[in-house]
Amino acid sequence: MSLAEIKHEIAALSPEEQEELRRFMIIERLRNDSAWKAELDRRIDDVRAGNYYTKEDLERIHAARLASDS
Structure with missing residues (x-):
């Protein structure tokens, strides 16, 4: 999946789902730091x-x- 496709999928999410994804990504980044x-x-x-x-x-x-x- 390309970056453009990922961005398109994220844009299709509800604001609540986007916030959940944002928090998940922060946790995943920190987990490896x-x-x-x-x-x-x-x-x-x-x-x-x-x-x-x-x-x-x-x-x-x-x-x-x-x-x-x-």
Whole structure:
């Protein structure tokens, strides 16, 4: 199948199907990216070690940053 045929097939999809395909392609690209895998592993290790922000922490940090920017 040529690139033009693929584009034609994608154009025939509904907006929801196009979005699903876009998300699928992003996931597939990342799945094969060794740097992304290493960063994901690092973040998982951080969480397992107890190094993470809660939702409340992030909201407090964000509010403080907004207040300091004003």
